[in-house]
Amino acid sequence: xxxxxxxxxxxxxxxxxxxxxxxxxxxxxxxxxxxxxxxxxxxxxxxxxxxxxxxxxxxxxxxxxxxxxxxxxxxxxxxxxxxxxxxxxxxxxxxxxxxxxxxxxxxxxxxxxxxxxxxxxxxxxxxxxxxxxxxxxxxxxxxxxxxxxxxxxxxxxxxxxxxxxxxxxxxxxxxxxxxxxxxxxxxxxxxxxxxxxxxxxxxxxxxxxxxxxxxxxxxxxxxxxxxxxxxxxxxxxxxxxxxxxxxxxxxxxxxxxxxxxxxxxxxxxxxxxxxxxxxxxxxxxxxxxxxxxxxxxxxxxx
Numbered sequence: 246x247x248x249x250x251x252x253x254x255x256x257x258x259x260x261x262x263x264x265x266x267x268x269x270x271x272x273x274x275x276x277x278x279x280x281x282x283x284x285x286x287x288x289x290x291x292x293x294x295x296x297x298x299x300x301x302x303x304x305x306x307x308x309x310x311x312x313x314x315x316x317x318x319x320x321x322x323x324x325x326x327x328x329x330x331x332x333x334x335x336x337x338x339x340x341x342x343x344x345x346x347x348x349x350x351x352x353x354x355x356x357x358x359x360x361x362x363x364x365x366x367x368x369x370x371x372x373x374x375x376x377x378x379x380x381x382x383x384x385x386x387x388x389x390x391x392x393x394x395x396x397x398x399x400x401x402x403x404x405x406x407x408x409x410x411x412x413x414x415x416x417x418x419x420x421x422x423x424x425x426x427x428x429x430x431x432x433x434x435x436x437x438x439x440x441x442x443x444x445x446x447x448x449x450x451x452x453x454x455x456x457x458x459x460x461x462x463x464x465x466x467x468x469x470x471x472x473x474x475x476x477x478x479x480x481x482x483x484x485x486x487x488x489x490x491x492x493x494x495x496x497x498x499x500x501x502x503x504x505x506x507x508x509x510x511x512x513x514x515x516x517x518x519x520x521x522x523x524x525x526x527x528x529x530x531x532x533x534x535x536x537x538x539x540x541x542x543x544x545x546x547x
Contacts, residue, residue, distance in 0.1 A: 248284045253305060258299060265293070266312065267305040275300035275352075276433055285401055288411040289365045290418060292397045293358040302350040310362045311375060313339050313422060315390055323347055323378075330378060337386040339378040359393055359418065368463040368536045369419045371475035377427030389425040392418060400523045409498075409521030412461030416491075446481045448472045458468035464490050495521075499535050502528070506543040513540045 252258050255271065258280045263269050267284065280297040314337070322331040323340050325347035332338050341347040342362065355540050366373055380386035396414050404410040453470035454462070463487075467490045470479040498520040505516045517528035517540070525540075534538045 246286065250282045250284075251280070253279045255299070255301065258297070258301075259303075263334055267308045269303040269305050269349075271301050271303045272348075273302040273350075281530075287396065287401045287405060288408075288415050289361055290396075290415055292361040292393070292401065293360065295358070297351075298353055302348065304348050307344045307346050308341065308343050309343055310360055311339065311343060311366075312358050313426070314356050314358040315393070317355040317357065319352055319356070321349065321351040321356070323349050337380055337390055337425075339375060341378070342375065346382070355520050357393070357397075357499075359422075361415075361419070365415065366419055366423075368453075368465045369416050370423060373423065373428050375426055375428045379427075380425050381427060385425040388432065392421045404518060404523050407518055407521075408461040409459075410518060410523045412463070413521045414523065416463065429477040429520065443481065446473050446478065446483055447485050450478055450482070451493070454494050454497055456488070458494065458501060462494065479517045495531065496535070498532060502532065502540070503536060503543065506540055509544060513544060516540070 250261050252261055255274050255278050257272060258409055260283055261280065265284070277298070278299040278301075278443070280295070280299050283294045285292045316332050316334055316336050316338070318334045320334075323330045325341045325345050330338070339440055340349070363374070366375075376525075380389065396418060400410065400414050404414075449471040450467050451494045453467060457466075464475050464478065471478055471481075473481070478490055482488055482493060486493060488496075502516050504522045505511060505519070506513070510516065511519065513528075514525050517525045520528075522528035529539055529541075532538075532543075536543065
């Protein structure tokens with residue numbers, strides 16, 4: 246669902262920004278202001294677009310979630326932990342790490358943002374926290390921005406009611422964000438992780454995956470069902486099946502899609518979406534790699 250808020254005075258802008266992100270206390274303001282905030286939600290991720298003819302400097306309380314942003318135009322400066330960061334037009338950035346107070350100064354911003362919690366990250370990666378506010382490279386920033394545009398422009402309007410597509414999209418976004426912004430991964434496996442990476446762990450995980458392939462399940466869900474850590478379940482699948490748990494889940498869903506194609510249970514596009522694919526072209530590539538033919542060929546032959 247899309248939510249649009251438009252305001253034409255600073256008090257109202259303060260209320261909107263405080264409710265959406267963090268409580269602000271204006272220290273300096275420009276006269277004459279207008280602002281428009283458009284928000285859309287995809288599962289546990291929120292996409293915002295903020296446009297303003299507005300200028301202010303403010304102290305802000307800590308933000309509980311991650312907000313990754315791309316400044317299309319305007320000027321913005323953030324200060325936190327004794328560090329000043331000036332953001333220029335065209336920059337992608339993490340304004341501030343969660344749970345830390347900061348100050349912000351901005352003038353006529355046009356910015357797009359993606360917001361999600363640490364809990365969403367934990368469903369994808371084990372023990373990872375973001376540690377830096379700037380992308381690791383311009384190439385990584387461009388790939389991240391392209392992914393955000395795709396999810397917001399093509400996936401969200403069409404598939405927001407499809408839990409498998411939304412779940413896959415969320416994990417894609419988290420993965421590309423982890424590849425783009427500095428983060429801290431707890432390196433090295435614990436002895437318990439190595440001990441737990443045995444065949445019984447894999448059997449428990451497989452049973453859970455096959456029973457729940459129609460649901461939006463994550464690596465964290467699979468690990469909980471197998472009663473081990475995410476790292477242990479990943480090691481167990483690599484050790485015994487030479488694949489990741491999520492790759493095995495995709496294999497199971499492809500098999501289900503294959504059954505649907507054989508029984509002509511919908512169009513190729515409908516079947517692809519049913520099993521978590523927003524792009525039929527990606528579905529076709531994965532299907533052909535698994536079965537040697539295109540999905541349309543299977544559908545036509547039955």
